[in-house]
Amino acid sequence: MFEHVIIGQYLPGRSILHRMDARAKLASVFFLIAAIFLTNSWTGYAVLGGAAAVIYLSSGVPFRYIRKGMAPIFLLVLFTFFIHALFTREGDVLLSLGAFQFYEDGVIQGLFIALRLLLLVFLTSLLTLTTSPIELTDAMEQFLSPLNRFRFPAHDVAMMMSIAIRFIPTLMQETEKIIKAQTARGADFSKGSLKDRAQAFVALLVPLFVRSFKRAEDLAYAMEARGYNSGAERTKLRQLIWKTRDTAACVLIVVLVAALFLLRE
Incomplete structure:
Protein backbone atom coordinates (compact mmCIF):
# COMPACT_ATOMS: atom_id res chain seq x y z
CA MET A 1 0.00 0.00 0.00
CA PHE A 2 2.74 2.45 1.01
CA GLU A 3 5.75 0.91 -0.68
CA HIS A 4 5.81 3.55 -3.40
CA VAL A 5 5.65 6.64 -1.18
CA ILE A 6 8.45 8.91 -2.38
CA ILE A 7 8.20 11.88 0.01
CA GLY A 8 11.28 11.86 2.24
CA GLN A 9 13.25 9.35 0.16
CA TYR A 10 16.60 10.06 -1.52
CA LEU A 11 17.50 8.60 -4.90
CA PRO A 12 21.27 8.91 -5.61
CA GLY A 13 22.21 10.19 -9.06
CA ARG A 14 24.41 12.50 -11.12
CA SER A 15 21.75 14.64 -12.80
CA ILE A 16 21.82 18.44 -13.03
CA LEU A 17 19.41 18.67 -10.10
CA HIS A 18 21.50 16.28 -8.00
CA ARG A 19 24.62 18.38 -8.54
CA MET A 20 23.00 21.68 -7.59
CA ASP A 21 23.66 23.25 -4.22
CA ALA A 22 21.08 22.19 -1.63
CA ARG A 23 20.55 25.83 -0.61
CA ALA A 24 19.64 26.77 -4.18
CA LYS A 25 17.17 23.90 -4.42
CA LEU A 26 15.60 24.71 -1.06
CA ALA A 27 15.25 28.42 -1.91
CA SER A 28 13.82 27.57 -5.34
CA VAL A 29 11.20 25.27 -3.83
CA PHE A 30 10.16 27.99 -1.36
CA PHE A 31 9.74 30.48 -4.22
CA LEU A 32 7.81 27.93 -6.29
CA ILE A 33 5.49 27.13 -3.39
CA ALA A 34 4.76 30.85 -3.05
CA ALA A 35 4.10 30.98 -6.79
CA ILE A 36 1.71 28.03 -6.57
CA PHE A 37 -0.44 29.84 -4.01
CA LEU A 38 -0.25 33.14 -5.91
CA THR A 39 -1.39 31.64 -9.22
CA ASN A 40 -5.12 31.94 -9.95
CA SER A 41 -5.36 31.58 -13.75
CA TRP A 42 -5.14 28.77 -16.28
CA THR A 43 -2.25 30.53 -18.00
CA GLY A 44 -0.35 30.67 -14.72
CA TYR A 45 -0.89 26.97 -14.05
CA ALA A 46 0.19 26.14 -17.60
CA VAL A 47 3.45 28.03 -16.98
CA LEU A 48 3.90 26.27 -13.63
CA GLY A 49 3.25 22.91 -15.26
CA GLY A 50 5.87 23.63 -17.92
CA ALA A 51 8.38 24.69 -15.25
CA ALA A 52 7.66 21.52 -13.24
CA ALA A 53 8.23 19.42 -16.39
CA VAL A 54 11.59 21.10 -17.04
CA ILE A 55 12.63 20.56 -13.41
CA TYR A 56 11.62 16.90 -13.63
CA LEU A 57 13.62 16.38 -16.85
CA SER A 58 16.70 17.82 -15.12
CA SER A 59 16.28 15.49 -12.13
CA GLY A 60 17.01 12.18 -13.87
CA VAL A 61 14.33 10.42 -11.76
CA PRO A 62 12.59 7.59 -13.68
CA PHE A 63 9.01 8.44 -14.67
CA ARG A 64 7.72 5.08 -13.42
CA TYR A 65 9.11 5.92 -9.99
CA ILE A 66 7.30 9.28 -9.95
CA ARG A 67 4.05 7.77 -11.26
CA LYS A 68 3.93 5.10 -8.58
CA GLY A 69 4.90 7.58 -5.90
CA MET A 70 2.19 10.06 -6.87
CA ALA A 71 -0.54 7.40 -7.06
CA PRO A 72 -1.50 7.53 -3.33
CA ILE A 73 -1.94 11.33 -3.59
CA PHE A 74 -4.58 11.11 -6.30
CA LEU A 75 -7.24 9.85 -3.86
CA LEU A 76 -6.74 12.94 -1.70
CA VAL A 77 -6.73 15.15 -4.80
CA LEU A 78 -10.00 13.65 -6.09
CA PHE A 79 -11.63 13.98 -2.68
CA THR A 80 -10.58 17.63 -2.45
CA PHE A 81 -11.87 18.34 -5.96
CA PHE A 82 -15.31 16.85 -5.31
CA ILE A 83 -15.64 18.67 -1.97
CA HIS A 84 -15.11 22.02 -3.68
CA ALA A 85 -17.18 21.08 -6.74
CA LEU A 86 -20.16 20.02 -4.64
CA PHE A 87 -20.22 22.68 -1.93
CA THR A 88 -19.16 25.82 -3.83
CA ARG A 89 -22.48 27.01 -5.25
CA GLU A 90 -21.43 29.92 -7.42
CA GLY A 91 -21.72 30.47 -11.16
CA ASP A 92 -23.78 28.51 -13.66
CA VAL A 93 -24.89 24.92 -13.11
CA LEU A 94 -22.76 22.65 -15.29
CA LEU A 95 -24.17 19.28 -14.28
CA SER A 96 -27.07 18.06 -12.16
CA LEU A 97 -27.19 14.51 -10.79
CA GLY A 98 -30.25 14.14 -8.59
CA ALA A 99 -29.63 16.09 -5.40
CA PHE A 100 -26.05 16.94 -6.45
CA GLN A 101 -25.28 19.95 -8.60
CA PHE A 102 -21.92 20.98 -9.97
CA TYR A 103 -21.46 24.73 -10.41
CA GLU A 104 -18.94 26.34 -12.74
CA ASP A 105 -17.02 28.24 -10.06
CA GLY A 106 -16.96 25.17 -7.81
CA VAL A 107 -15.46 23.00 -10.54
CA ILE A 108 -12.84 25.64 -11.39
CA GLN A 109 -11.92 26.13 -7.73
CA GLY A 110 -11.71 22.37 -7.24
CA LEU A 111 -9.39 22.04 -10.24
CA PHE A 112 -7.17 24.85 -8.96
CA ILE A 113 -6.88 23.27 -5.50
CA ALA A 114 -6.19 19.85 -7.04
CA LEU A 115 -3.43 21.30 -9.23
CA ARG A 116 -1.92 23.04 -6.22
CA LEU A 117 -1.79 19.82 -4.23
CA LEU A 118 -0.25 17.88 -7.12
CA LEU A 119 2.40 20.53 -7.76
CA LEU A 120 3.23 20.87 -4.05
CA VAL A 121 3.73 17.13 -3.58
CA PHE A 122 5.57 16.80 -6.91
CA LEU A 123 8.08 19.60 -6.25
CA THR A 124 8.76 18.70 -2.61
CA SER A 125 9.21 15.06 -3.63
CA LEU A 126 11.78 16.05 -6.27
CA LEU A 127 13.59 18.07 -3.61
CA THR A 128 13.99 15.10 -1.27
CA LEU A 129 14.64 12.64 -4.11
CA THR A 130 17.60 14.67 -5.41
CA THR A 131 19.01 15.98 -2.11
CA SER A 132 20.64 13.82 0.53
CA PRO A 133 19.38 14.25 4.12
CA ILE A 134 22.78 15.61 5.24
CA GLU A 135 22.83 18.28 2.52
CA LEU A 136 19.21 19.19 3.27
CA THR A 137 20.02 19.57 6.97
CA ASP A 138 23.06 21.77 6.22
CA ALA A 139 21.02 23.95 3.87
CA MET A 140 18.21 24.46 6.39
CA GLU A 141 20.74 25.18 9.13
CA GLN A 142 22.43 27.88 7.05
CA PHE A 143 19.11 29.50 6.23
CA LEU A 144 18.20 29.56 9.93
CA SER A 145 21.69 30.54 11.16
CA PRO A 146 20.98 34.34 11.25
CA LEU A 147 18.54 33.58 14.08
CA ASN A 148 21.39 32.27 16.26
CA ARG A 149 22.02 35.80 17.51
CA PHE A 150 18.57 35.60 19.13
CA ARG A 151 19.51 32.29 20.81
CA PHE A 152 17.49 30.32 18.26
CA PRO A 153 18.79 26.71 18.00
CA ALA A 154 19.16 26.67 14.22
CA HIS A 155 21.14 23.42 14.07
CA ASP A 156 18.73 21.54 16.34
CA VAL A 157 15.66 22.71 14.40
CA ALA A 158 17.27 21.78 11.07
CA MET A 159 18.23 18.38 12.46
CA MET A 160 14.69 17.73 13.72
CA MET A 161 13.15 18.75 10.39
CA SER A 162 15.54 16.51 8.48
CA ILE A 163 14.85 13.54 10.76
CA ALA A 164 11.10 14.12 10.46
CA ILE A 165 11.31 14.11 6.65
CA ARG A 166 13.50 11.01 6.68
CA PHE A 167 11.09 9.17 8.98
CA SER A 230 23.39 19.99 20.42
CA GLY A 231 25.22 23.09 21.63
CA ALA A 232 28.72 22.22 20.41
CA GLU A 233 30.49 23.85 17.48
CA ARG A 234 31.22 21.31 14.77
CA THR A 235 32.83 21.17 11.36
CA LYS A 236 31.35 19.71 8.18
CA LEU A 237 32.76 16.72 6.35
CA ARG A 238 31.17 17.92 3.09
CA GLN A 239 30.93 21.64 2.44
CA LEU A 240 28.11 23.13 0.36
CA ILE A 241 29.59 24.93 -2.66
CA TRP A 242 27.54 27.58 -4.43
CA LYS A 243 28.26 27.68 -8.18
CA THR A 244 27.20 29.77 -11.15
CA ARG A 245 24.48 27.30 -12.13
CA ASP A 246 22.90 27.73 -8.70
CA THR A 247 22.74 31.50 -9.13
CA ALA A 248 21.28 31.10 -12.63
CA ALA A 249 18.63 28.67 -11.38
CA CYS A 250 17.57 30.99 -8.55
CA VAL A 251 17.39 33.97 -10.91
CA LEU A 252 15.21 31.99 -13.34
CA ILE A 253 12.89 30.94 -10.52
CA VAL A 254 12.56 34.54 -9.28
CA VAL A 255 11.77 35.71 -12.82
CA LEU A 256 9.18 32.94 -13.12
CA VAL A 257 7.51 33.94 -9.85
CA ALA A 258 7.44 37.59 -10.95
CA ALA A 259 5.85 36.59 -14.28
CA LEU A 260 3.22 34.50 -12.50
CA PHE A 261 2.44 37.43 -10.22
CA LEU A 262 1.83 39.60 -13.29
CA LEU A 263 -0.43 36.91 -14.77
CA ARG A 264 -2.77 37.00 -11.78
CA GLU A 265 -6.39 37.84 -12.65
Whole structure:
Protein backbone atom coordinates (compact mmCIF):
# COMPACT_ATOMS: atom_id res chain seq x y z
CA MET A 1 0.00 0.00 0.00
CA PHE A 2 2.74 2.45 1.01
CA GLU A 3 5.75 0.91 -0.68
CA HIS A 4 5.81 3.55 -3.40
CA VAL A 5 5.65 6.64 -1.18
CA ILE A 6 8.45 8.91 -2.38
CA ILE A 7 8.20 11.88 0.01
CA GLY A 8 11.28 11.86 2.24
CA GLN A 9 13.25 9.35 0.16
CA TYR A 10 16.60 10.06 -1.52
CA LEU A 11 17.50 8.60 -4.90
CA PRO A 12 21.27 8.91 -5.61
CA GLY A 13 22.21 10.19 -9.06
CA ARG A 14 24.41 12.50 -11.12
CA SER A 15 21.75 14.64 -12.80
CA ILE A 16 21.82 18.44 -13.03
CA LEU A 17 19.41 18.67 -10.10
CA HIS A 18 21.50 16.28 -8.00
CA ARG A 19 24.62 18.38 -8.54
CA MET A 20 23.00 21.68 -7.59
CA ASP A 21 23.66 23.25 -4.22
CA ALA A 22 21.08 22.19 -1.63
CA ARG A 23 20.55 25.83 -0.61
CA ALA A 24 19.64 26.77 -4.18
CA LYS A 25 17.17 23.90 -4.42
CA LEU A 26 15.60 24.71 -1.06
CA ALA A 27 15.25 28.42 -1.91
CA SER A 28 13.82 27.57 -5.34
CA VAL A 29 11.20 25.27 -3.83
CA PHE A 30 10.16 27.99 -1.36
CA PHE A 31 9.74 30.48 -4.22
CA LEU A 32 7.81 27.93 -6.29
CA ILE A 33 5.49 27.13 -3.39
CA ALA A 34 4.76 30.85 -3.05
CA ALA A 35 4.10 30.98 -6.79
CA ILE A 36 1.71 28.03 -6.57
CA PHE A 37 -0.44 29.84 -4.01
CA LEU A 38 -0.25 33.14 -5.91
CA THR A 39 -1.39 31.64 -9.22
CA ASN A 40 -5.12 31.94 -9.95
CA SER A 41 -5.36 31.58 -13.75
CA TRP A 42 -5.14 28.77 -16.28
CA THR A 43 -2.25 30.53 -18.00
CA GLY A 44 -0.35 30.67 -14.72
CA TYR A 45 -0.89 26.97 -14.05
CA ALA A 46 0.19 26.14 -17.60
CA VAL A 47 3.45 28.03 -16.98
CA LEU A 48 3.90 26.27 -13.63
CA GLY A 49 3.25 22.91 -15.26
CA GLY A 50 5.87 23.63 -17.92
CA ALA A 51 8.38 24.69 -15.25
CA ALA A 52 7.66 21.52 -13.24
CA ALA A 53 8.23 19.42 -16.39
CA VAL A 54 11.59 21.10 -17.04
CA ILE A 55 12.63 20.56 -13.41
CA TYR A 56 11.62 16.90 -13.63
CA LEU A 57 13.62 16.38 -16.85
CA SER A 58 16.70 17.82 -15.12
CA SER A 59 16.28 15.49 -12.13
CA GLY A 60 17.01 12.18 -13.87
CA VAL A 61 14.33 10.42 -11.76
CA PRO A 62 12.59 7.59 -13.68
CA PHE A 63 9.01 8.44 -14.67
CA ARG A 64 7.72 5.08 -13.42
CA TYR A 65 9.11 5.92 -9.99
CA ILE A 66 7.30 9.28 -9.95
CA ARG A 67 4.05 7.77 -11.26
CA LYS A 68 3.93 5.10 -8.58
CA GLY A 69 4.90 7.58 -5.90
CA MET A 70 2.19 10.06 -6.87
CA ALA A 71 -0.54 7.40 -7.06
CA PRO A 72 -1.50 7.53 -3.33
CA ILE A 73 -1.94 11.33 -3.59
CA PHE A 74 -4.58 11.11 -6.30
CA LEU A 75 -7.24 9.85 -3.86
CA LEU A 76 -6.74 12.94 -1.70
CA VAL A 77 -6.73 15.15 -4.80
CA LEU A 78 -10.00 13.65 -6.09
CA PHE A 79 -11.63 13.98 -2.68
CA THR A 80 -10.58 17.63 -2.45
CA PHE A 81 -11.87 18.34 -5.96
CA PHE A 82 -15.31 16.85 -5.31
CA ILE A 83 -15.64 18.67 -1.97
CA HIS A 84 -15.11 22.02 -3.68
CA ALA A 85 -17.18 21.08 -6.74
CA LEU A 86 -20.16 20.02 -4.64
CA PHE A 87 -20.22 22.68 -1.93
CA THR A 88 -19.16 25.82 -3.83
CA ARG A 89 -22.48 27.01 -5.25
CA GLU A 90 -21.43 29.92 -7.42
CA GLY A 91 -21.72 30.47 -11.16
CA ASP A 92 -23.78 28.51 -13.66
CA VAL A 93 -24.89 24.92 -13.11
CA LEU A 94 -22.76 22.65 -15.29
CA LEU A 95 -24.17 19.28 -14.28
CA SER A 96 -27.07 18.06 -12.16
CA LEU A 97 -27.19 14.51 -10.79
CA GLY A 98 -30.25 14.14 -8.59
CA ALA A 99 -29.63 16.09 -5.40
CA PHE A 100 -26.05 16.94 -6.45
CA GLN A 101 -25.28 19.95 -8.60
CA PHE A 102 -21.92 20.98 -9.97
CA TYR A 103 -21.46 24.73 -10.41
CA GLU A 104 -18.94 26.34 -12.74
CA ASP A 105 -17.02 28.24 -10.06
CA GLY A 106 -16.96 25.17 -7.81
CA VAL A 107 -15.46 23.00 -10.54
CA ILE A 108 -12.84 25.64 -11.39
CA GLN A 109 -11.92 26.13 -7.73
CA GLY A 110 -11.71 22.37 -7.24
CA LEU A 111 -9.39 22.04 -10.24
CA PHE A 112 -7.17 24.85 -8.96
CA ILE A 113 -6.88 23.27 -5.50
CA ALA A 114 -6.19 19.85 -7.04
CA LEU A 115 -3.43 21.30 -9.23
CA ARG A 116 -1.92 23.04 -6.22
CA LEU A 117 -1.79 19.82 -4.23
CA LEU A 118 -0.25 17.88 -7.12
CA LEU A 119 2.40 20.53 -7.76
CA LEU A 120 3.23 20.87 -4.05
CA VAL A 121 3.73 17.13 -3.58
CA PHE A 122 5.57 16.80 -6.91
CA LEU A 123 8.08 19.60 -6.25
CA THR A 124 8.76 18.70 -2.61
CA SER A 125 9.21 15.06 -3.63
CA LEU A 126 11.78 16.05 -6.27
CA LEU A 127 13.59 18.07 -3.61
CA THR A 128 13.99 15.10 -1.27
CA LEU A 129 14.64 12.64 -4.11
CA THR A 130 17.60 14.67 -5.41
CA THR A 131 19.01 15.98 -2.11
CA SER A 132 20.64 13.82 0.53
CA PRO A 133 19.38 14.25 4.12
CA ILE A 134 22.78 15.61 5.24
CA GLU A 135 22.83 18.28 2.52
CA LEU A 136 19.21 19.19 3.27
CA THR A 137 20.02 19.57 6.97
CA ASP A 138 23.06 21.77 6.22
CA ALA A 139 21.02 23.95 3.87
CA MET A 140 18.21 24.46 6.39
CA GLU A 141 20.74 25.18 9.13
CA GLN A 142 22.43 27.88 7.05
CA PHE A 143 19.11 29.50 6.23
CA LEU A 144 18.20 29.56 9.93
CA SER A 145 21.69 30.54 11.16
CA PRO A 146 20.98 34.34 11.25
CA LEU A 147 18.54 33.58 14.08
CA ASN A 148 21.39 32.27 16.26
CA ARG A 149 22.02 35.80 17.51
CA PHE A 150 18.57 35.60 19.13
CA ARG A 151 19.51 32.29 20.81
CA PHE A 152 17.49 30.32 18.26
CA PRO A 153 18.79 26.71 18.00
CA ALA A 154 19.16 26.67 14.22
CA HIS A 155 21.14 23.42 14.07
CA ASP A 156 18.73 21.54 16.34
CA VAL A 157 15.66 22.71 14.40
CA ALA A 158 17.27 21.78 11.07
CA MET A 159 18.23 18.38 12.46
CA MET A 160 14.69 17.73 13.72
CA MET A 161 13.15 18.75 10.39
CA SER A 162 15.54 16.51 8.48
CA ILE A 163 14.85 13.54 10.76
CA ALA A 164 11.10 14.12 10.46
CA ILE A 165 11.31 14.11 6.65
CA ARG A 166 13.50 11.01 6.68
CA PHE A 167 11.09 9.17 8.98
CA ILE A 168 8.10 9.56 6.61
CA PRO A 169 8.95 6.55 4.38
CA THR A 170 10.11 4.60 7.44
CA LEU A 171 6.78 5.06 9.20
CA MET A 172 4.94 4.19 6.00
CA GLN A 173 6.85 0.92 5.80
CA GLU A 174 6.09 0.21 9.47
CA THR A 175 2.40 0.88 8.83
CA GLU A 176 2.42 -1.52 5.88
CA LYS A 177 4.02 -4.27 8.00
CA ILE A 178 1.53 -3.79 10.85
CA ILE A 179 -1.46 -3.84 8.47
CA LYS A 180 -0.26 -7.11 6.95
CA ALA A 181 0.38 -8.61 10.39
CA GLN A 182 -3.02 -7.56 11.76
CA THR A 183 -4.78 -8.78 8.59
CA ALA A 184 -3.12 -12.17 9.03
CA ARG A 185 -4.56 -12.22 12.57
CA GLY A 186 -8.09 -11.58 11.28
CA ALA A 187 -8.34 -7.78 11.42
CA ASP A 188 -10.41 -6.20 8.62
CA PHE A 189 -9.90 -2.51 7.85
CA SER A 190 -12.43 -2.27 5.01
CA LYS A 191 -15.55 -4.10 6.20
CA GLY A 192 -17.84 -4.14 9.19
CA SER A 193 -19.58 -1.43 11.18
CA LEU A 194 -18.03 1.88 12.16
CA LYS A 195 -17.28 0.49 15.62
CA ASP A 196 -15.54 -2.59 14.16
CA ARG A 197 -13.42 -0.44 11.86
CA ALA A 198 -12.47 1.85 14.76
CA GLN A 199 -11.35 -1.15 16.80
CA ALA A 200 -9.34 -2.43 13.83
CA PHE A 201 -7.57 0.93 13.49
CA VAL A 202 -6.80 0.94 17.22
CA ALA A 203 -5.00 -2.35 16.63
CA LEU A 204 -3.01 -0.49 13.96
CA LEU A 205 -2.28 2.77 15.78
CA VAL A 206 -1.10 1.34 19.11
CA PRO A 207 1.77 -0.79 17.74
CA LEU A 208 2.62 2.00 15.26
CA PHE A 209 3.07 4.50 18.12
CA VAL A 210 5.06 1.95 20.14
CA ARG A 211 7.41 1.27 17.21
CA SER A 212 7.76 5.00 16.50
CA PHE A 213 8.79 5.77 20.07
CA LYS A 214 11.15 2.78 20.04
CA ARG A 215 12.83 4.04 16.87
CA ALA A 216 13.11 7.54 18.35
CA GLU A 217 14.68 6.10 21.49
CA ASP A 218 17.16 4.01 19.47
CA LEU A 219 18.09 7.08 17.44
CA ALA A 220 18.64 9.13 20.61
CA TYR A 221 20.89 6.42 22.08
CA ALA A 222 22.86 6.17 18.82
CA MET A 223 23.43 9.94 18.70
CA GLU A 224 24.43 10.00 22.36
CA ALA A 225 26.85 7.07 21.86
CA ARG A 226 28.52 9.01 19.04
CA GLY A 227 29.06 12.02 21.27
CA TYR A 228 26.41 14.29 19.76
CA ASN A 229 26.05 17.57 21.64
CA SER A 230 23.39 19.99 20.42
CA GLY A 231 25.22 23.09 21.63
CA ALA A 232 28.72 22.22 20.41
CA GLU A 233 30.49 23.85 17.48
CA ARG A 234 31.22 21.31 14.77
CA THR A 235 32.83 21.17 11.36
CA LYS A 236 31.35 19.71 8.18
CA LEU A 237 32.76 16.72 6.35
CA ARG A 238 31.17 17.92 3.09
CA GLN A 239 30.93 21.64 2.44
CA LEU A 240 28.11 23.13 0.36
CA ILE A 241 29.59 24.93 -2.66
CA TRP A 242 27.54 27.58 -4.43
CA LYS A 243 28.26 27.68 -8.18
CA THR A 244 27.20 29.77 -11.15
CA ARG A 245 24.48 27.30 -12.13
CA ASP A 246 22.90 27.73 -8.70
CA THR A 247 22.74 31.50 -9.13
CA ALA A 248 21.28 31.10 -12.63
CA ALA A 249 18.63 28.67 -11.38
CA CYS A 250 17.57 30.99 -8.55
CA VAL A 251 17.39 33.97 -10.91
CA LEU A 252 15.21 31.99 -13.34
CA ILE A 253 12.89 30.94 -10.52
CA VAL A 254 12.56 34.54 -9.28
CA VAL A 255 11.77 35.71 -12.82
CA LEU A 256 9.18 32.94 -13.12
CA VAL A 257 7.51 33.94 -9.85
CA ALA A 258 7.44 37.59 -10.95
CA ALA A 259 5.85 36.59 -14.28
CA LEU A 260 3.22 34.50 -12.50
CA PHE A 261 2.44 37.43 -10.22
CA LEU A 262 1.83 39.60 -13.29
CA LEU A 263 -0.43 36.91 -14.77
CA ARG A 264 -2.77 37.00 -11.78
CA GLU A 265 -6.39 37.84 -12.65
